[in-house]
Amino acid sequence: MFSSRRLAKRSIIGTRVCAPWSDGRFYPGQIQSTSTWPNGEEVYSVIFDGDGATKTFRDVDLIGPGFHTITSTALKRGQKVFITHQGREVKGVVRMMNDDDVQIELDDIIVHRRLEEVRVLESRRSARLQDQGDQDYSRLADVHPPSEPGKKRTVSHVIDVPIPAPKQRRSKGSASPSPEMEMSPHHGAKRRDEEDSYDNIMDERTAAMVLTTLSCSPVSPVFPMGIFTEKGSSPNGPGSSIGSSGVWGMKGSSGSPSPPQFSLSQSAPSGPVFGSLPNDEGLSMDSSSEEEEDLQPKRKRMSTRMVFKCTWPGCEKVSNIRSAMEHHVRNEHLKGKPKPAVSSDSDSSDHEEEFYYTEEEVSVDTVTRTFADMYTSSQDPAEEKLPPSPSHIPDHDYPKKSSPMSIPWASSDNSESDGFPASFPSTSGFPVSSWQSNNQSRITKSAERLSKPNSITGSSPRSISSHKKSRSEVKKCRKVYGMENRDMWCTQCKWKKACSRFMD
DNA sequence: CTTGCCGGGGT
DNA sequence: ACCCCGGCAAG
Ligand SMILES: [Zn+2]
Numbered sequence: 244m245f246s247s248r249r250l251a252k253r254s255i256i257g258t259r260v261c262a263p264w265s266d267g268r269f270y271p272g273q274i275q276s277t278s279t280w281p282n283g284e285e286v287y288s289v290i291f292d293g294d295g296a297t298k299t300f301r302d303v304d305l306i307g308p309g310f311h312t313i314t315s316t317a318l319k320r321g322q323k324v325f326i327t328h329q330g331r332e333v334k335g336v337v338r339m340m341n342d343d344d345v346q347i348e349l350d351d352i353i354v355h356r357r358l359e360e361v362r363v364l365e366s367r368r369s370a371r372l373q374d375q376g377d378q379d380y381s382r383l384a385d386v387h388p389p390s391e392p393g394k395k396r397t398v399s400h401v402i403d404v405p406i407p408a409p410k411q412r413r414s415k416g417s418a419s420p421s422p423e424m425e426m427s428p429h430h431g432a433k434r435r436d437e438e439d440s441y442d443n444i445m446d447e448r449t450a451a452m453v454l455t456t457l458s459c460s461p462v463s464p465v466f467p468m469g470i471f472t473e474k475g476s477s478p479n480g481p482g483s484s485i486g487s488s489g490v491w492g493m494k495g496s497s498g499s500p501s502p503p504q505f506s507l508s509q510s511a512p513s514g515p516v517f518g519s520l521p522n523d524e525g526l527s528m529d530s531s532s533e534e535e536e537d538l539q540p541k542r543k544r545m546s547t548r549m550v551f552k553c554t555w556p557g558c559e560k561v562s563n564i565r566s567a568m569e570h571h572v573r574n575e576h577l578k579g580k581p582k583p584a585v586s587s588d589s590d591s592s593d594h595e596e597e598f599y600y601t602e603e604e605v606s607v608d609t610v611t612r613t614f615a616d617m618y619t620s621s622q623d624p625a626e627e628k629l630p631p632s633p634s635h636i637p638d639h640d641y642p643k644k645s646s647p648m649s650i651p652w653a654s655s656d657n658s659e660s661d662g663f664p665a666s667f668p669s670t671s672g673f674p675v676s677s678w679q680s681n682n683q684s685r686i687t688k689s690a691e692r693l694s695k696p697n698s699i700t701g702s703s704p705r706s707i708s709s710h711k712k713s714r715s716e717v718k719k720c721r722k723v724y725g726m727e728n729r730d731m732w733c734t735q736c737k738w739k740k741a742c743s744r745f746m747d
Numbered sequence: 748c749t750t751g752c753c754g755g756g757g758t
Numbered sequence: 759a760c761c762c763c764g765g766c767a768a769g
Contacts, residue, residue, distance in 0.1 A: 308767095714750085738762070
């Protein structure tokens with residue numbers, strides 16, 4: 244039924260899928276062939292990455308593009324999964340799962356994810372970016388020359404890396420038919436950026452393994468081999484391969500550190516309206532909306548709480564109650580704002596207040612607690628009102644882009660970049676309908692949001708928001724400008740590619 | 748139905 | 759490289 248339409252187009256052969264092994268967990272593999280059961284049912288022969296074993300499945304048993312998605316599956320504990328953690332894909336093991344909240348154990352911490360955010364296959368994108376972006380960035384940032392074979396380097400992930408991830412493409416049912424990275428059954432020593440990654444991987448998985456064993460079951464006291472195939476550990480459980488090449492090891496997907504650069508040069512958002520707009524791809528990819536680590540390594544006697552700070556120009560209001568903050572913003576700053584509910588735009592989300600306050604987590608010491616309760620962390624000026632140092636802005640991303648990091652549409656000489664419509668005909672405008680009337684606020688919102696991805700560098704208190712834009716909250720050029728103004732969309736949108744202007 | 752956008756194709 | 763678009767997943 245739902246199995247394939249896409250299959251008709253591209254052959255399913257070779258498609259990466261995950262299939263259930265006898266232990267009930269899913270293991271990655273590729274479709275090797277298809278056939279039809281005597282009863283007329285289509286079945287797929289899957290060759291597992293782990294050891295090349297093949298097994299036949301019905302489409303309903305598979306997870307992958309064209310098949311089911313994990314959302315319709317119950318992951319068993321011990322299931323290996325991939326999630327985006329701190330902007331990059333990491334491998335983890337399911338510890339438990341209730342409803343759609345999955346508790347995943349990473350190398351040394353445990354995080355929770357919506358089932359939705361969990362992948363059972365390595366994401367397509369990561370495979371791609373990872374070996375181009377990773378290469379690039381690691382080149383720049385990695386201290387180690389690419390010729391250190393057995394560099395041991397302590398696993399640094401989870402520290403606080405500002406990931407480059409130009410954009411985050413998660414979800415997707417789960418799978419990824421990456422035509423590249425063919426499976427080479429052996430330790431794919433094909434990528435050159437493999438140097439440290441291999442060791443890293445081993446380290447990580449070993450760590451994960453150990454943890455798993457410790458916290459799960461006392462299976463093998465020696466080495467956690469067969470944790471994933473606990474029972475019997477079928478002679479060749481596809482995934483039982485810890486040390487084996489295991490394609491699960493994310494081959495080229497090194498874990499090389501991301502560039503420590505990024506000092507998030509946010510020019511002061513001295514106005515809700517014209518804070519320097521990112522000249523395009525949301526420069527310092529804000530990680531705010533993105534992933535957060537549910538558990539910081541230092542969770543201890545330091546409790547944390549959220550504080551909401553008003554970011555309205557002169558206002559310094561701080562509160563630790565979200566609703567109070569929203570009230571404040573709404574009543575103080577957004578009062579009398581009619582909130583145009585234009586006809587064609589059924590933009591039912593008017594949570595505009597959201598854009599005028601930041602929410603961050605501050606750690607409070609039991610002693611400071613009370614104080615913090617009423618004053619909630621001084622609002623360090625260094626954080627929000629950074630001196631307008633136009634310095635360096637990452638800015639690598641999509642090709643096109645002139646780089647005036649000033650307000651693109653405010654500068655007269657700026658002809659046409661991707662960032663925003665070159666000129667902003669404040670008076671009368673485009674042949675529009677809905678946009679025209681409320682673009683003002685639209686822009687405002689976006690501008691505001693984009694210009695204050697707040698704290699990402701470890702210095703200031705972490706901002707955890709995990710607002711997980713639920714799709715309907717997402718607004719890209721198309722939705723923002725409408726079909727009528729297609730020419731105002733960023734190039735990527737025009738080409739039906741990932742939007743480069745409104746990244747989230 | 749609409750949005751976002753991947754993957755593939757054309758020039 | 760630039761551009762276009764089929765078709766899909768998610769809503
Ligand atoms: Zn766009």
